[in-house]
Amino acid sequence: MRHLVLLGIALSSLVVMPAAAVGQAGVEDAVRQSIIDSYAFGRDNLMDEAGGYSKAGSAEFWSSGGLLQWVPADTPPLSYESNSLTPKHIKVIPLADGVALVHMYVEGAYHATGQAPVPNYLTRGTLVVVLEEGEWVTRAAHWSPIRGGTGTNQTAID
Numbered sequence: 001m002r003h004l005v006l007l008g009i010a011l012s013s014l015v016v017m018p019a020a021a022v023g024q025a026g027v028e029d030a031v032r033q034s035i036i037d038s039y040a041f042g043r044d045n046l047m048d049e050a051g052g053y054s055k056a057g058s059a060e061f062w063s064s065g066g067l068l069q070w071v072p073a074d075t076p077p078l079s080y081e082s083n084s085l086t087p088k089h090i091k092v093i094p095l096a097d098g099v100a101l102v103h104m105y106v107e108g109a110y111h112a113t114g115q116a117p118v119p120n121y122l123t124r125g126t127l128v129v130v131l132e133e134g135e136w137v138t139r140a141a142h143w144s145p146i147r148g149g150t151g152t153n154q155t156a157i158d
Helices: 006-011 019-045
Strands: 058-061 069-071 080-083 086-096 099-112 118-132 135-145
Touching: 019 080, 019 086, 019 099, 019 135
Parallel strands: 058 135
Antiparallel strands: 058 069, 080 099, 086 099, 099 118, 118 135
16 A cells, blocks of 8 residues: 555645745635645545645654654555545645645545545644645645544555
């Protein structure tokens, strides 16, 4: 299983203009819309978009618990048997030119190819995204299940 947990995946192919060119409100709107579009792509195509991670990789705590994971930039996208994941209450906080913090919730159900289904995915995420070559990509993430829901069942990249 060379797949990673879903939701670092949330920020695949986030194309926006540089932060300085669009201002803080523009960055917030662009990152938020990119996340919404990325999840829609995953639902519509039953796979995540390629890319989405910093060329330096991403340090992540997944909602399955466990130790800190290192996600390489070239990790292949996750594919699904089914996917109804939807991001909600997305709050983007620009920190510096080309760096933003994202807080959000994700809910739904999914069945990643080759893994057990997750029928009640309900989690909150905090992500650090950076602008690289015109795309917002994940540099770090922390996912935590919300009471009454479950996180993922994957605990490592194989």
